[in-house]
Amino acid sequence: MQRRDLLRFSLGASLFLSTASLVGCSAQTPAAGYQVLRDSDLPALLALIPVVLAGTAASEERVLHSLDHKLAALSPEMLKLTRQLFDVLNLPLTRGPLTGVWGSWDQASGAQVTAFLQRWQDSSLNLLRMGHASLLQLLQMAWYECPQAWAACGYPGPPRI
Amino acid sequence: MPVTDPFRQGLERGWITHDGSRLEQDLTLETDVAVIGSGAGGATSAQMLSAAGFKVLLIEEGPLKTSSDFHLLENEAYASLYQEGLGRMSKDGAITILQGRAVGGTTLINWTSSFRTPAQTLAHWATAHGVTGLGEQAMQPWFERIEHDLGITPWALPANANNDVLRRGCEQLGYRWAVIPRNVRGCWNLGYCGMGCPVNAKQSMLVTRIPATLENGGELLYLARAERFEHNGERIARLQCQALDAQGVHPTGRQISVRARHYIVAGGGINSPALLLRSKAPDPHGRLGKRTFLHLVNFSAARFDARIDPYYGAPQSIYSDHFQWQDGVDGPVGYKLEVPPLHPALASTLLGGYGSENARRMAELPHTHVMLALLRDGFHPESTGGAVELRGDGSPVLDYPVTDYLRDGLRRAFHSMAQIQFAAGAAQVTPVHSDARAAANLDEARRMIDALRLEPFRTRLGSAHVMGGCAMGDDPRQAVCDSLGRHHQLENLSVHDGSLFPTSIGANPQLSVYAISAKLCDALAARLAQSA
Numbered sequence: 001m002q003r004r005d006l007l008r009f010s011l012g013a014s015l016f017l018s019t020a021s022l023v024g025c026s027a028q029t030p031a032a033g034y035q036v037l038r039d040s041d042l043p044a045l046l047a048l049i050p051v052v053l054a055g056t057a058a059s060e061e062r063v064l065h066s067l068d069h070k071l072a073a074l075s076p077e078m079l080k081l082t083r084q085l086f087d088v089l090n091l092p093l094t095r096g097p098l099t100g101v102w103g104s105w106d107q108a109s110g111a112q113v114t115a116f117l118q119r120w121q122d123s124s125l126n127l128l129r130m131g132h133a134s135l136l137q138l139l140q141m142a143w144y145e146c147p148q149a150w151a152a153c154g155y156p157g158p159p160r161i
Numbered sequence: 162m163p164v165t166d167p168f169r170q171g172l173e174r175g176w177i178t179h180d181g182s183r184l185e186q187d188l189t190l191e192t193d194v195a196v197i198g199s200g201a202g203g204a205t206s207a208q209m210l211s212a213a214g215f216k217v218l219l220i221e222e223g224p225l226k227t228s229s230d231f232h233l234l235e236n237e238a239y240a241s242l243y244q245e246g247l248g249r250m251s252k253d254g255a256i257t258i259l260q261g262r263a264v265g266g267t268t269l270i271n272w273t274s275s276f277r278t279p280a281q282t283l284a285h286w287a288t289a290h291g292v293t294g295l296g297e298q299a300m301q302p303w304f305e306r307i308e309h310d311l312g313i314t315p316w317a318l319p320a321n322a323n324n325d326v327l328r329r330g331c332e333q334l335g336y337r338w339a340v341i342p343r344n345v346r347g348c349w350n351l352g353y354c355g356m357g358c359p360v361n362a363k364q365s366m367l368v369t370r371i372p373a374t375l376e377n378g379g380e381l382l383y384l385a386r387a388e389r390f391e392h393n394g395e396r397i398a399r400l401q402c403q404a405l406d407a408q409g410v411h412p413t414g415r416q417i418s419v420r421a422r423h424y425i426v427a428g429g430g431i432n433s434p435a436l437l438l439r440s441k442a443p444d445p446h447g448r449l450g451k452r453t454f455l456h457l458v459n460f461s462a463a464r465f466d467a468r469i470d471p472y473y474g475a476p477q478s479i480y481s482d483h484f485q486w487q488d489g490v491d492g493p494v495g496y497k498l499e500v501p502p503l504h505p506a507l508a509s510t511l512l513g514g515y516g517s518e519n520a521r522r523m524a525e526l527p528h529t530h531v532m533l534a535l536l537r538d539g540f541h542p543e544s545t546g547g548a549v550e551l552r553g554d555g556s557p558v559l560d561y562p563v564t565d566y567l568r569d570g571l572r573r574a575f576h577s578m579a580q581i582q583f584a585a586g587a588a589q590v591t592p593v594h595s596d597a598r599a600a601a602n603l604d605e606a607r608r609m610i611d612a613l614r615l616e617p618f619r620t621r622l623g624s625a626h627v628m629g630g631c632a633m634g635d636d637p638r639q640a641v642c643d644s645l646g647r648h649h650q651l652e653n654l655s656v657h658d659g660s661l662f663p664t665s666i667g668a669n670p671q672l673s674v675y676a677i678s679a680k681l682c683d684a685l686a687a688r689l690a691q692s693a
Contacts, residue, residue: 055520069236073246073408077556082248117515121595121618129618130254137510140519144505145236152520154527155472155505158233159351161164161359 200266203427321474330581430627539664
C-alpha cells in the first residue's frame with residue numbers, strides 16, 4: 001500500500017467511525033408516508049435506484065415503499081446499522097471523502113453513482129464493502145419482492161391455493 | 162376446497178395462549194417446566210413433558226402465524242418469519258444467516274430436508290468431544306420414532322428440474338447422489354416451504370408438537386423475548402421476559418416473569434448462548450458461545466436451454482455426499498451438495514451484479530439453476546467456528562472468521578459444482594462471486610475459479626444451519642453442557658437444541674435436533690418424575 005493510500009485509508013476509517021458515533025445527532029423521525037425512511041435518506045436512494053435497478057421497470061416510489069417495509073421489520077440493531085450506512089452517504093463530512101460524490105446526491109450523474117459503487121466494492125475497508133453489499137441487496141430485494149417486477153423475470157407468481 | 166387451519170381451530174377450542182403484544186400489565190406465570198424457543202428442540206421437549214404429565218410453558222420470541230397467514234410472498238415471509246427480518250448476518254456482514262423466528266421456529270420455514278445424524282459425526286463427538294450415550298446404536302430408535310411421527314420418507318415424486326440437475330450431473334460423472342427424506346404428509350409439491358406451508362403438509366412444529374402440547378394442557382407464550390435468568394450460580398430462580406409489539410421488533414415495556422422447577426433453553430444456535438451470556442451464567446472455562454458452526458454455504462449458478470422454473474416444486478429432493486467424507490472425517494473440509502429454491506427477491510441478490518447486468522441475469526430466471534455446497538465445519542483442529550457476542554443492546558451477533566481452511570473448501574466446492582452443472586448439460590456456469598463471469602465450458606470455469614479471490618463480500622456466503630455455542634461433552638473444561646444436555650453449572654437448566662452440537666452435523670440438522678432433543682428429554686422426564 002502506498003503511503004498516500006494508507007493515509008486515505010485511515011482517514012476514511014476514522015471518519016466512518018466518528019460518523020457512526022454522531023448518529024445520535026441526525027434526525028430519526030420518518031419522512032411523511034414512511035414508517036422508517038427519513039427525509040435525509042431519500043436523495044441518495046433516489047440517486048441509487050436508477051443505477052442499481054437500471055434495465056428494470058422499477059419505479060422509485062414503489063421501491064422506496066417496499067424498502068421501507070423491509071426496514072421496519074429489521075431488528076433495532078440492524079436498523080441502527082442501516083441508518084448509519086445511510087448517514088455516511090448523507091452527511092457532508094463523510095459523503096465526499098468516502099463516496100467520491102462531493103456535491104449533493106440529486107446532482108450526481110449515473111456515472112458518478114457507478115464510480116461510487118465500484119469504489120466501495122473494491123475498497124480495502126470492510127465497512128465500505130459491507131455497505132456496498134447491503135445497498136445492492138436492500139434495493140434489489142425491495143424491487144423483486146414487488147409483483148410488478150415478476151413479468152420481466154418470467155416468474156408467474158405463486159400458485160393459487 | 163378451502164384448506165383448514167387446525168391451529169386456529171384449536172385456539173377456538175380453548176388452547177391456552179398468551180400474546181405478549183397484547184399484555185396490558187406485567188404478568189407472572191408459574192409452571193413445572195419453562196421451555197424457551199418453540200422450534201425443533203423446544204417443541205419436541207414441550208410435547209414429551211406435557212405428555213408425561215408436567216405443566217409446560219412454551220415461550221417464543223416471534224409471532225404466531227398459521228397456515229391462513231401464509232400467502233407465498235417473499236416480502237411477507239421474510240419480514241415476519243425470519244430472525245431480524247432476514248437481516249441477520251455475521252459480525253463482518255459477509256455471511257447472511259437464515260433462521261426462523263415465529264411459533265414453530267426454523268421448522269416453519271426450512272426446506273424440509275430430514276437426514277439422520279451421520280454415524281461418522283456421532284463417532285467423532287464420542288472420540289474428540291467426550292460425548293457419551295449418543296452413538297449410532299443408541300440414536301437409531303430415536304431417529305425411527307421421529308421419522309414415523311413426522312412422516313419423514315424419501316421424496317417419492319420426481320425431483321423438480323432444479324434438483325434434477327444435481328442428479329443428472331452426478332449420474333453422468335459416476336458421483337454418488339440420493340433422494341432427500343422430507344417431513345411432509347400430503348405435500349402439494351408447491352415449492353414455498355421457506356415462506357410457511359400454506360396447506361399444513363410440512364410436519365413442522367406448528368402442526369405437530371405444538372398442537373399436541375396445547376392439547377395436553379400446556380401453554381404458549383409468544384411475542385415474548387427471554388431476556389435473562391435470575392440465578393445464584395447454582396440454581397435458576399426465575400426467567401424474565403420482555404413483551405414485544407405485534408411485529409416482534411420493539412419491546413412494549415411489559416415484563417413477564419416465569420417461575421419453573423426446570424428450564425429448557427432451545428432458542429437455537431446464536432440465541433441460546435446469547436440468553437446465557439445476558440444472564441451471566443457461570444462459564445468458568447470460557448466455553449459459552451464458542452465453537453459456533455454454520456455449514457458455511459457457497460453457490461454456483463448455471464443457465465440451461467430447457468426451462469428449470471426453480472421457484473416451483475419441492476425445493477430440496479436430491480443431494481450428493483460424494484465430497485463429504487472423501488478426505489476422512491477430520492481432513493480438509495468436506496461438503497454436501499444440494500440446491501436452493503429461487504424466488505425472485507432471493508435470486509436477485511444471489512445472481513450478482515447490478516443494473517442491466519443483474520436485470521439480464523434475472524430475465525433468465527426460468528432457465529436458471531443454482532447449486533449450493535454446505536461445508537462441514539468443526540471437525541478439523543483449524544476449524545474452530547465462530548463466537549457469539551452481545552451487542553450494546555444485549556442482542557447477539559456471531560463473529561465467524563472465514564479461514565484458509567474454509568477457503569480451500571469453498572474453491573473445491575466451486576469446482577465440483579461447475580463440473581456437475583456442465584455434466585448435466587448447462588450452457589453456462591457462473592460461480593456466485595463478484596469477479597466471476599459466465600463460463601461456456603468446464604476448462605474456462607476451472608481457470609476462472611482458480612483465479613478467484615475468495616475474500617469476504619466478493620464470495621457470496623450464507624448459512625441456514627447455526628449449530629453449537631452451548632456444546633455438550635462430559636468435560637466441563639471443554640463443554641457448556643454434559644451429554645444429557647444438563648448445564649454443567651446450573652442444576653435446573655438443560656439445553657435441547659442445535660446449540661448443543663460440538664461440531665456441525667454434515668447434513669441439514671433438523672432431524673438431529675429432533676432426535677437428540679427427544680432422547681435427552683426422555684431422560685429429563687424420568688429425572689423430574691423421580692425428584693417430584
